[in-house]
Amino acid sequence: MLSATYEARAYGVRSAMPMARARRLCPTAAVVAPDHAAYRAASVAIMKIFRDVTPLVAPLSVDEAFLDVAGARALFGSAPRIAADIRRRVAAEQDLTCSVGVAPSMFVAKIASTRCKPDGLAVIAPDAVLAFLHPLPTGALWGVGPRAEAALTRLGLHTIGDIADTPVDTLRRALGDAVGTHLHRLSWGIDERRVDPATTEVTVGAERTFATDITEPAALARELLRLSGRVAGQLRLRHRRARTISVKVRYGDFRTVTRARTLRDGTDVSQAIYATATDLVTDLGLLGAGRAAAAEVMAVRLLGVRAGNLVDAGGASKQLRLGERPDGWAELDRVADRARERFGADAVGPAALLDHPEGPPPAPPPGPP
DNA sequence: TCTGGGGTCCTAGGACCC
DNA sequence: TCTGGGGTCCTAGGACCC
Incomplete structure (x- = not known):
C-alpha cells in the first residue's frame, strides 16, 4: 500500500503496510488504485509554484521540497507571507492541501511542517527555536529512527532537550561519531546545511x-x-x-x-x-x-x-580498448x-x-x- | 506484525600507495 | 629490512527517510 488518509491512519493503517493487513485494520476503507502519472504531473506543477518564488528549491520527494526564501523576501514579503501565498496557490491551482514549516534552518522547518500536518502552517522564529525543539521527543529529530531512539532511551534521554544536556562524547560512543556529533548540534538548533538546488542522484x-x-x-x-x-x-x-x-x-x-x-x-x-x-x-x-x-x-x-x-x-562514447569491437x-x-x-x-x-x-x-x- | 520501492549516508575492514 | 601513518578506493551491511 502506498499511502493512507488520516481517517484510515486513526485505525493504525500506515503507508508501506501490506494490503491484507491494512484491510484487516480498517475493513471499511475504500481502496483506490494509484495514478502515478497524475502524481508526477501534480509534483511538476507544485515544484513550478515553488520556483516562481525562488530558484533555491531542493526537492526532497515528489511532494516535498526545501525553499530558501531569504533572497525572495524583498520581492514577495516575509517568509510566513510567502508560505501562506504558496499554500493558497497550491490549493487554487492543484486542489491540494499542503503544510509548510518556516524556520531559520532546514531541519527545524522540516520538523515544524511535520507537526502541523495536514494543511497547516508553522512559523518558528529564530529566538523560538530552542523552546520549540527541546520539549519534543528524540524521535522527532530527522535521522532518529527506531534504533537510535532505543539507544537514546537506554541513556535515559527522551527529549531533544535531554540530548542537548548530554556531553557530545557520550552521544558519540552510543551512536557513532557522525550521528552523535550531528544530533548534538541539531539539539542546539545548529544546522549549517544550505538549500542546494543542484543535487544529482548518487545511485x-x-x-x-x-x-x-x-x-x-x-x-x-x-x-x-x-x-x-x-x-x-x-x-x-x-x-x-x-x-x-x-x-x-x-x-x-x-x-x-x-x-x-x-x-x-x-x-x-x-x-x-x-x-x-x-x-x-x-x-x-x-x-x-x-x-x-x-x-x-x-x-x-x-x-x-x-x-x-x-x-x-x-558526448563521447566509451573508449574501445585494443582488440575490442x-x-x-x-x-x-x-x-x-x-x-x-x-x-x-x-x-x-x-x-x-x-x-x-x-x-x-x-x-x-x-x-x- | 512477517515487512514496497525509491533513495541517502555512515561504518568498518581490506587493498594499495606514498 | 622493518615499521608507521595517512589517503583513497572498494565492498558489505545497516540505519534512516519519503
Whole structure:
C-alpha cells in the first residue's frame, strides 16, 4: 500500500503496510488504485509554484521540497507571507492541501511542517527555536529512527532537550561519531546545511519483491534482465553512466545480502549491467554451473539491481580498448529507446520477458544481439 | 506484525600507495 | 629490512527517510 488518509491512519493503517493487513485494520476503507502519472504531473506543477518564488528549491520527494526564501523576501514579503501565498496557490491551482514549516534552518522547518500536518502552517522564529525543539521527543529529530531512539532511551534521554544536556562524547560512543556529533548540534538548533538546488542522484536502482518466493533460476534470470533494463534506461534518461553495479537479494527468511562490482568504464548499456548482475547473483550460488544443490537453494523474496559511482555520459562514447569491437548492445538500447518514445513503454523489450510463465531463460551475456 | 520501492549516508575492514 | 601513518578506493551491511 502506498499511502493512507488520516481517517484510515486513526485505525493504525500506515503507508508501506501490506494490503491484507491494512484491510484487516480498517475493513471499511475504500481502496483506490494509484495514478502515478497524475502524481508526477501534480509534483511538476507544485515544484513550478515553488520556483516562481525562488530558484533555491531542493526537492526532497515528489511532494516535498526545501525553499530558501531569504533572497525572495524583498520581492514577495516575509517568509510566513510567502508560505501562506504558496499554500493558497497550491490549493487554487492543484486542489491540494499542503503544510509548510518556516524556520531559520532546514531541519527545524522540516520538523515544524511535520507537526502541523495536514494543511497547516508553522512559523518558528529564530529566538523560538530552542523552546520549540527541546520539549519534543528524540524521535522527532530527522535521522532518529527506531534504533537510535532505543539507544537514546537506554541513556535515559527522551527529549531533544535531554540530548542537548548530554556531553557530545557520550552521544558519540552510543551512536557513532557522525550521528552523535550531528544530533548534538541539531539539539542546539545548529544546522549549517544550505538549500542546494543542484543535487544529482548518487545511485539509480530497481528492485522487486515477489508475490511468492522464487527458486527457479530461469525466473531469477528473467527478473534480473528486466531490472537491468530498467536501471540502464534510467541512466540513459539522465545522461549518466555507472561504474559500480550491485545486486541485492533478500531470502525467504528475510536475510538480505548485497554484492557489488566496479567496472573499468561507466556503462548505461542494458546488456552490460545484466551481465554483471548475473555474475554477482551466480557468485551467490543462485544461478549457473556453481548453483548450489537444489535442496540447498534458498528461496528468493526480493531481487534488486542498483547502479552507483555515476559519471556524466558526456558526448563521447566509451573508449574501445585494443582488440575490442563494438558489440551492438548499446545501439540496440538506443533503437529501443526511440521505439518506446514513439510507441510507448511496452513497445519493445527482450524476447525473454514476453509473457510466458515458464519461458526460456534469457540469452547468456556474451555475443551480439 | 512477517515487512514496497525509491533513495541517502555512515561504518568498518581490506587493498594499495606514498 | 622493518615499521608507521595517512589517503583513497572498494565492498558489505545497516540505519534512516519519503
